[in-house]
Amino acid sequence: MSKVRANCRTDVADYLDDLVLTKSPGDQIPSERALVHTLGVSRNTVRAGTQQLIAAGRLVRRHGHGVFVAEPKMIVYAADKKDRFFGSRGIGSFENFRSPVQEKRAGDFLSKLIGIAPGDPVVELERVLCVDDAPMATDNLVVPRSVGRCSAGVRAAACGCLLCTRDFTLRSTSVGTELANSTYATRLRVGIGHPILLVEQIGTHVTEEVLVYRRTRYRADRFRVVLAGGEG
Incomplete structure (x- = not known):
């Protein structure tokens, strides 16, 4: 086989991207050693190019086994109220694991x-959303605790089921990106530095004028977030 001269990690990423199109999800791509020989570049360049496609969700690294073509990204609808994701195998539901409820003081950003x-x-209540026991997202919900603005019943409802937004009307939703810090890399x-999709929402309780803040972080290599549709 003649070598394909690649002079930077982008060339390696382009080569691998074309290679992925010829394979199926779960197929293994050639080893680093084989790619070094085929492309005529250093191992560091191969690793950098491979990492670009891993970060984009096109490839997945299985430690001790190699690098494989990733499953197509799952879709989540920001306005969906049923904790669902939509994938190549149909509709699935997140498993969720709750952390203890925390009480704290609002800072300037949150208070506004x-x-x-x-x-x-x-x-504040935090959950970790999982698929097949693998953590895929973290979900934080913050509701005021002040007496008169938020009754004990509303707090209980918020911490019990509000994360599905069934009891709340969404006022606004924004989607952005960030890089995982040490806390979210662990969760x-x-x-550290793994790409994250950040979804922030403000909602209102249907029976009381209480604003609630929800912040969800999805692994960008496994999900796409769609703003429109998915309600219900």
């Missing part, structure tokens, strides 16, 4: 979002 004063008490079992 949910219409309370800086330093007011809030209740999602990815490397």
Whole structure:
């Protein structure tokens, strides 16, 4: 086989991207040694190009086994109320594991979002959303704790089922990206700097004028987030 001269990691990534098109999900790609020989580049360049496709969700590394063509990305609808994802095998539901409810004081940023004063008490609940026991997203929900603005019943409802947004009307949704810090790298079992899709939502309780803030972080290599559709 004649060598394909690649002079940078982008050339390697382009070569691998074309290779993925000829394979099926789960197929293994050639080893680093084989790619070094085929492309005529250093091992570091092969690793950098491979990492680009891993970060984009086109390839997945299985430690001790090699690099494989990834399954197509799963889709989540930001406005969906049923904790679902949509994949090549149909509709699935996240498993979720809850952390203990935390009480803290609102900072300047959070207080502006949910219409309370800086330093007011809030209740926060965090979940880890999993597929086949593998963590795929973290979900944080913050609701005011102040007496009169948020009754004990509303707090209980918020911490019990609000994360599915069934009891709330969404006011706004935004989608952005960030890189995983050490905290979320640990929770999602990815490397520091791994790309993350960040979904932030503000909602209102249907019976009380209480603003609630929800922040969900999805692994960008496994998901696409769609703003429109998916309600219900």
